[in-house]
Amino acid sequence: MRTMGKNKVSLVTTILNEEKTLPEFIDSLLAQTRRPEEVIVVDGGSKDRTFEILKSYADRVGNLTVIQSRGANISRGRNLAIAEATSDLIVVTDVGCQLHPRWLEAISRPLQEGSAQVVAGLSQPDARSFLEKCLAAVNVPLVEEIEEETFMPSSRCIAFRKRVWEEVGGYPEWLDIGEDMNFNFKLKRMGYSIQLVREAVVYWRMRETLREIFRQFFGYARGDAMAGMYPQRHLIRFTTYLGLLVALSLSPRFPYLPLLLSPLALIYLSKPLRRSVRVFQEDRLGMIFSWLAMPFLMLYLDLAKMAGYVNGLLKRPRMRSLKRKMRSKI
Structure with a gap:
């Protein structure tokens, strides 16, 4: 001992x-x-x-x-x-x-x-x-x-x-x-x-390439699904994008609908925009360019998370079986 x-x-x-x-x-x-x-x-x-x-x-x-x-x-x-x-x-x-x-x-x-x-x-x-x-x-x-x-x-x-x-x-x-x-x-x-x-x-x-970033956040979300963590957070994400797709499909008939949704987009972007002031405090030009890039990066991350979460849900039964086997060995 x-x-x-x-x-x-x-x-x-x-x-x-x-x-x-x-x-x-x-x-x-x-x-x-x-x-x-x-x-x-x-x-x-x-x-x-x-x-x-x-x-x-x-x-x-x-x-x-x-x-x-x-x-x-x-x-x-x-x-x-x-x-x-x-x-x-x-x-x-x-x-x-x-x-x-x-x-x-x-x-x-x-x-x-x-x-x-x-x-x-x-x-x-x-x-x-x-x-x-x-x-x-x-x-x-x-x-x-x-x-x-x-x-x-x-x-x-x-x-x-x-x-x-x-x-x-x-x-x-x-x-x-x-x-x-x-x-x-x-x-x-x-x-x-x-x-x-x-x-x-x-x-x-931080991850250095877009490919590495996708794999990282895909993996995080897959782990969440397999372990049953943060289900409400992922449900909100799926629901939000489903609502966005519905709004876009209706926009030809209701052209002002995207404008009505723009305040929600600003709320979604508010934290990253505030953080960018700190992150880019010595690079004002970089900060301005980041305001253009971050919405696309956020969409990219959300797609990685949604794909990873679905993948994790599909693997969850196998993970439960593996979890039981490991517990039985203890």
């Missing part, structure tokens, strides 16, 4: 083909004002130089454990890493991020002080290209928009006691994407509140 360190911190993460982002992540880890007592990385079967880069940093990171588990999804990788951890305090992140220098200190403090069982920080976009900045404005809420009572964090920025992970049954290994939201819902059902620490910030790269 492992001896748990009461206030030691284990940082866990998964990795797959991250040779491009890994050095930046490790550099940000080495720059932390408070370093973890151990770092556990599960490699799901990288085919690039990820594993070699990890080994080259081993001495500098200190107490680094790398577990190779070919084919492991994110949930499986996180569960393996947490099970291996010798500390009671678990901090989870993703390698595709850069960590603010005070991130680990800030996110672990409430756990060490005993004022919380689950703590989460903020994921802020590391948007570099015009497309990435538009995506950030469309999809990532500003810090002041986030309310602790309804906050559902990404597991690229979350911390908890190991027994909490045990009580909720870990991350759902039957779910390839959306696993962090499913984990959050299990925490809430078990009565755990998630304390938001706004000073704990990670910066994550």
Whole structure:
């Protein structure tokens, strides 16, 4: 049996083909004002130089454990890493991020002080290209928009006691994407509140191409459908576009109908437009062009989400069967 360190911190993460982002992540880890007592990385079967880069940093990171588990999804990788951890305090992140220098200190403090069982920080976009900045404005809420009572964090920025992970049954290994939201819902059902620490910030790269963006949001929505998450949100989206199609079909007979619907479109665009002022604050021309591009990007994302949700609904019976099989093995 492992001896748990009461206030030691284990940082866990998964990795797959991250040779491009890994050095930046490790550099940000080495720059932390408070370093973890151990770092556990599960490699799901990288085919690039990820594993070699990890080994080259081993001495500098200190107490680094790398577990190779070919084919492991994110949930499986996180569960393996947490099970291996010798500390009671678990901090989870993703390698595709850069960590603010005070991130680990800030996110672990409430756990060490005993004022919380689950703590989460903020994921802020590391948007570099015009497309990435538009995506950030469309999809990532500003810090002041986030309310602790309804906050559902990404597991690229979350911390908890190991027994909490045990009580909720870990991350759902039957779910390839959306696993962090499913984990959050299990925490809430078990009565755990998630304390938001706004000073704990990670910066994550946005997808760089339209193809990658479509796959990402298709996958998110597919995960929602397979896990039964956010059904009202998706129903509203389908209903809205159905109503829009009906309105467009009637517009030859009622030419003023699109004008009557324009206030609804402005409401839909209001948050991205406000965010664009912040995202493009040093590029006024880019901000103006973003106002033209964002409506099309939002339509593109909605199409990806609707296609993904339908795909997930079709796969849901198989996922239920897989879920039952995995539970029977426990």
